[in-house]
Amino acid sequence: MARLFVRNSDPSGQRRARPAWSRLPSPRALFLLWLPAALIAAAILLPILYLIIRASSGGISAWVHILRPSTLAVLGRTALLGVSVTGLSVALALPLAWLTQRTDLPGHKLWALITPLPLVVPSYVGAYLFASALGPRGLLQGWLEQPFGITRLPDLYGFPGSLLVLTLLNYPFVLLSLRAALQRMDPALEEAARSLGQSAWGTFWKITFPQLRPAMTAGGLLVLLYVLRDFGAVSVMRYNTFTRVIYVQYQNSFDRSAAAALSILLVALSLVVLLAEMRWRGRSTHHNAARTPKKSKRLPLGAWRWPALIFCGLIIGLALLLPAGILLYWLARGLGSGEQIVSLWQASRNSIVASTMAALLAVAASLPVVILDVRRPSRGSRVLERISYLAFALPGIVVALALVFFGANFAPWIYQTLPMLGLAYLILFLPQAIGAVRTSMLQAHPSMEEAARSLGKSPPEVFRRITLPLVRPGIAAAAALVFLSTMKELPVTLILAPIGFKTLATSVWSSVSEAFFAQAAAPALLLIVASSLPMAILVSRESSPG
Amino acid sequence: MQDIALKLEGVSKQFGVDVAVHELNLGVARDQVLALVGPSGCGKTTALRLIAGFERPDFGAIWLENRIVSDPYTFLPPEKRGVGMVFQDYALFPHMTVFENVAFGLQAKSGSRPDQRVKSMLTLVGLETRAERYPHELSGGERQRIALARALVPEPVLLLLDEPFSNLDADLRLKMREDVRVILKGIHATAIFVTHDQEEALYMGDRLAVMNVGRIEQLGSPEDIFHRPQTRFVAEFMGNTDFLPARVVANGLETEIGVLPQKIEAPLDTAVEIAMRADDVSFAPEAGGNALILARQFRGVMNFYRLKLPSGRLLHAYAPHTQILPAGTRVRVWADPGHPLAVFHDSKAISPNN
Numbered sequence: 001m002a003r004l005f006v007r008n009s010d011p012s013g014q015r016r017a018r019p020a021w022s023r024l025p026s027p028r029a030l031f032l033l034w035l036p037a038a039l040i041a042a043a044i045l046l047p048i049l050y051l052i053i054r055a056s057s058g059g060i061s062a063w064v065h066i067l068r069p070s071t072l073a074v075l076g077r078t079a080l081l082g083v084s085v086t087g088l089s090v091a092l093a094l095p096l097a098w099l100t101q102r103t104d105l106p107g108h109k110l111w112a113l114i115t116p117l118p119l120v121v122p123s124y125v126g127a128y129l130f131a132s133a134l135g136p137r138g139l140l141q142g143w144l145e146q147p148f149g150i151t152r153l154p155d156l157y158g159f160p161g162s163l164l165v166l167t168l169l170n171y172p173f174v175l176l177s178l179r180a181a182l183q184r185m186d187p188a189l190e191e192a193a194r195s196l197g198q199s200a201w202g203t204f205w206k207i208t209f210p211q212l213r214p215a216m217t218a219g220g221l222l223v224l225l226y227v228l229r230d231f232g233a234v235s236v237m238r239y240n241t242f243t244r245v246i247y248v249q250y251q252n253s254f255d256r257s258a259a260a261a262l263s264i265l266l267v268a269l270s271l272v273v274l275l276a277e278m279r280w281r282g283r284s285t286h287h288n289a290a291r292t293p294k295k296s297k298r299l300p301l302g303a304w305r306w307p308a309l310i311f312c313g314l315i316i317g318l319a320l321l322l323p324a325g326i327l328l329y330w331l332a333r334g335l336g337s338g339e340q341i342v343s344l345w346q347a348s349r350n351s352i353v354a355s356t357m358a359a360l361l362a363v364a365a366s367l368p369v370v371i372l373d374v375r376r377p378s379r380g381s382r383v384l385e386r387i388s389y390l391a392f393a394l395p396g397i398v399v400a401l402a403l404v405f406f407g408a409n410f411a412p413w414i415y416q417t418l419p420m421l422g423l424a425y426l427i428l429f430l431p432q433a434i435g436a437v438r439t440s441m442l443q444a445h446p447s448m449e450e451a452a453r454s455l456g457k458s459p460p461e462v463f464r465r466i467t468l469p470l471v472r473p474g475i476a477a478a479a480a481l482v483f484l485s486t487m488k489e490l491p492v493t494l495i496l497a498p499i500g501f502k503t504l505a506t507s508v509w510s511s512v513s514e515a516f517f518a519q520a521a522a523p524a525l526l527l528i529v530a531s532s533l534p535m536a537i538l539v540s541r542e543s544s545p546g
Numbered sequence: 547m548q549d550i551a552l553k554l555e556g557v558s559k560q561f562g563v564d565v566a567v568h569e570l571n572l573g574v575a576r577d578q579v580l581a582l583v584g585p586s587g588c589g590k591t592t593a594l595r596l597i598a599g600f601e602r603p604d605f606g607a608i609w610l611e612n613r614i615v616s617d618p619y620t621f622l623p624p625e626k627r628g629v630g631m632v633f634q635d636y637a638l639f640p641h642m643t644v645f646e647n648v649a650f651g652l653q654a655k656s657g658s659r660p661d662q663r664v665k666s667m668l669t670l671v672g673l674e675t676r677a678e679r680y681p682h683e684l685s686g687g688e689r690q691r692i693a694l695a696r697a698l699v700p701e702p703v704l705l706l707l708d709e710p711f712s713n714l715d716a717d718l719r720l721k722m723r724e725d726v727r728v729i730l731k732g733i734h735a736t737a738i739f740v741t742h743d744q745e746e747a748l749y750m751g752d753r754l755a756v757m758n759v760g761r762i763e764q765l766g767s768p769e770d771i772f773h774r775p776q777t778r779f780v781a782e783f784m785g786n787t788d789f790l791p792a793r794v795v796a797n798g799l800e801t802e803i804g805v806l807p808q809k810i811e812a813p814l815d816t817a818v819e820i821a822m823r824a825d826d827v828s829f830a831p832e833a834g835g836n837a838l839i840l841a842r843q844f845r846g847v848m849n850f851y852r853l854k855l856p857s858g859r860l861l862h863a864y865a866p867h868t869q870i871l872p873a874g875t876r877v878r879v880w881a882d883p884g885h886p887l888a889v890f891h892d893s894k895a896i897s898p899n900n
Contacts, residue, residue, distance in 0.1 A: 445635060
C-alpha cells in the first residue's frame, strides 16, 4: 500500500504543518503591494477621521447645530432635489436607451453617440449657461422685452433651475447603465416571449424591463450620489443644499466645527446611497453571459418614429444645442470686447498640469489595490478595496474642507501646495481609477500569469510582460476618466489650489460669481472640449467590437 | 528510484474549511503519462496546481527529480520548478504572436538557437505556417496545440495538462487526444493529464489515478482500474455500472436474478454488492420472466435496454441491434459475464477466491 510506504520511508515526519511565517506574504509583496495600498487607505481615511475629531472638538454645540430646524431644512431640500433629479433622469433615460438600442429609430447610431454627451458639461458651466439665458433677467428676457414688454421671467434660481440643470447633465449615468444592460441581455429571451404570444409592448414590460431594473436602480443611485455631492450647479442656482451651505459656512464663520458636522451628515447620507448602489450594481452585472449574445433585431417603430424623434430631439436640443448656442453667443460677445488670451493660456496650462498629476497619481495608486484585490484575495485586501471604494461617498467639498483643517493645523508646509491638491484629487478620484483598472484585470485570466511563471519568469517580469500589456486598456481608461473628472472638478480646486493657481474651472467660477458671463465663455468652452476627448475615447471603446 | 520524476507524500491542501486534497501520495515514473481522473471538485486540479507551484501545500512534501520542491520549510516558486503546464483555457498571451508565445519560455541566455527550437516545436505540432498569427486568429484545436508547444519548448521535467480538451468539440477532441498522445510519447515526455472523462483517461494514461473527495481511490494500469476496481466509487465512476445486492452462499453469490457461480473470500451469508456493466447482463423474452423492459435506446450497433427487477431495482443490458423488444415485454434476466465480476462489501472490493 502506498500509504504504508510513506510512513516507512519518511521518518522526518512530513505531517508537520507549514510554519506560520510561511503563510505571510513574501517580503517583495509586502513592500511593493501591501505597504503602498495601506498608505493609500490611510490617506483616504484621514479626512473623514479628522472631520469627526474636528466636529467633536467643537463640543456639543456643533452637534446641536445638526438638529437645528435650518439644518433639517437643508436636509429636506437636498433630499427633494436628489429624488426629483433621479426620478426625472430615469424617466428620460429609459425611453432613450430603449429607442437607441432596440428600435429602428431613424439615425439611431447618431442618437446613441450624442445622447450621453451632456456628461462632459461641468455642472457649474451648465448652470451658468441656463441661468444667464433663462434667468429672470437673462438673455431670453432681453429679447422678449422689446416686442412683448416682458420685464421679468419666472424665477429660475433655486429648485427649478437646479432640477433642470442637474437632470439634463446627469441622466446619461442612467442611460449608459441601461445601455450596457441592454447590450448584455440575451435577445433570445425577447424572441421567446414573442413566440409565446406576447406583443412588443407586453414583451418590454414583462421581459425586458424586469431585467433592466437592477441597472436602472444602480444608474439612478449613481445620479443621486452625484446630486448629493454636486457643488457647482446648486451654487450657481443659489439653492441651499448641503454642499452650498457647507461652503458658505466655511467662508463666513470662524468656528468651522459646524461645517464639519454638516459634512459628516452629508458623508453619512452619501454612504447610504453608495452602499445601496453597490448592492444593485452587483445584481445588474452578475448573471451576464460569458459569451456575447448575438445581435438583436431592431423593432420597427412605424408611425411611432415621429413622436420618438421629437422626444430625442427635445432632450438633445435642451441638453446640448441650447447650452452650445448660449455658449457661442457669450463667446462672440467676449471676443468682441477683447478677451485676455494670456490668462486663458495660463489657466489651460494649470488645468492640464493638475489633471495630468491627478491621473498619474490615481492610476499608480490603483495598481497595488487592484492587484491585491483581484489576484491575492484575502480579508486584508478586501478591506483595502472597500476603503478605497468608500471614497466615492466623499463629496469634493468635504475632502477639501478636511484637508484644509488638517493642513492648517498639522502640516502647514503642505497647505495650499500642489502636492496637497494632488492628494485631494487622489482621494476623490481613486475609486474611478480602481473601477477601470479592476475591470480589465478581471478580464485578464490569471492562468495567463501562471502560464508565464511556469515558463520560468519571475513575478516582476510576469507583471511587466504579461499583466501590464493585458490591463493597458484599463489603465488608459482610468487615466482618461480621472483626467476628465479633474478638469471639471470645482470645489477642491477652489479651496485647495495654491494662491494664484487659476485653472479653467476656477476661471469660469470667478467670472460667473461676478456675473461676467462673457468672460466665462472661453474657459468654459475649452473645458468642454478638453473633457470631450477622453469621453470620445471611452465611447469609441464601448462601440468597438470585443 | 532514479527514474521517479515526481513524488508526492502526504500532501494536503485546505481552502478555508474545504479540504481540496487530503494526504495525497503519488509517484510518476520518467517517460510515463499519468491520467488523474475524477468527478469535478474531487481535487485533481488542486493537485496539479500544487505540483506546479501555484498553491502551497499545508502538509506534506513534493519531490521533482529527487529534489524537494515543497515541504513545510521549502517552497520553490513555479518559475524555478521546470514544470510545464497546458491550461484548460490555453492561457495564450493575446498580445503576442504564436511565435512569441512559444518562444516566451526560452531563456535569453540559452545559446542554442532559440528560433530554431521554436520552429521545430511548431513543426512538431503541425503549425509551422501559423507563426505570425495572433491567438484569436486560430481555431480551438490550433490554440490547443500552441499551448502544448509553448509548454514543451523549455524542455520541462514534467508536463501538466489540465483538462486540455474540455473546450473542444466532440469530434476534434477525439483527434486531439490521438495527436497529443503521439506527440507526448514521441518526445518521451513525463506528464500528468487531468480529466473528468473516464474514457479519455483510459486512452491517455499509461497509468490512472482515480480521485474522489481529495483522495486517490485507486492507482493502477487502465485495465486494472477498469476490470478490478478496488472501491465501489471507482467501479461506479469508470463505467455505467449497476450494483446488484447479493448474499454469499455455498455455490456462489445469490441475487434476485439467480446464483452467480463466483467464489469470493468472504464468510457465508455476507451481504455484498456485485458491480454489473450492461455487457454482463443477458435476457430473453419469457412469459413468466423475472423482469420487465422499461425502455429501449437504439444505439446503432446495439440496443441498450433498461430492465426492472422484481424488487423494483433497475438493471441495464446490451442486446444485439437485431433484438428489438417493446417496452412492457416480460423477460428473464441472468448474469452472464464470462469473467469474474467486482464484488464489494462496505464499498471495498473483495478479492476473488482462486
